[in-house]
Amino acid sequence: IDEALRDSRYIIADLSPTILYELGLVPALQSLAERFEPANDLTCTVEEHGEPWTPGNDLRIALYRSVQECLNNVARHAQAQSVGITIAWSATDVRIDVTDDGVGFDTAVYERQLPDVAGFGLFSLSESMSLLGGTLDIETARGIGTTISMQVPRRETEDGE
Numbered sequence: 001i002d003e004a005l006r007d008s009r010y011i012i013a014d015l016s017p018t019i020l021y022e023l024g025l026v027p028a029l030q031s032l033a034e035r036f037e038p039a040n041d042l043t044c045t046v047e048e049h050g051e052p053w054t055p056g057n058d059l060r061i062a063l064y065r066s067v068q069e070c071l072n073n074v075a076r077h078a079q080a081q082s083v084g085i086t087i088a089w090s091a092t093d094v095r096i097d098v099t100d101d102g103v104g105f106d107t108a109v110y111e112r113q114l115p116d117v118a119g120f121g122l123f124s125l126s127e128s129m130s131l132l133g134g135t136l137d138i139e140t141a142r143g144i145g146t147t148i149s150m151q152v153p154r155r156e157t158e159d160g161e
Helices: 002-015 018-022 025-040 057-078 107-113 117-131
Strands: 043-049 082-089 093-100 135-141 145-153
Touching: 018 025, 018 057, 025 043, 025 057, 025 082, 057 082, 057 093, 057 117, 057 145, 107 135, 117 135, 117 145
Parallel strands: 043 082
Antiparallel strands: 082 093, 093 145, 135 145
């Protein structure tokens, strides 16, 4: 029972972590990376560039969950030794790159299967970015790893922070 309660708490915390609201997107992603490393036996780093601004809750949650989905894909499919998360803030947008050193995949096969079972996670990410007015780009090839780039326009908190 104790283990089930602990697991339930982790799941709830991962869906909408308190740190995301209290400290912001980057600390929440750093916390996610710290939990991801030992659970998946690989190195996970977070880098931030530019002058940060405070995304609104909808954007903050969407970006957090999108990175979470990317990390889940790395754990399930990439056979990677390391993954890096880079957040680049600009005056007009934010870009997050999730880059792994794994096996990569054939984008032609991926595109033919959308949104079938093999590509549903990435298809869902693409749809999420589109709904936010942003883009999702995938750079990959067999044997060279993968970079998922998410870029969305600036949308700050409701109080203008």
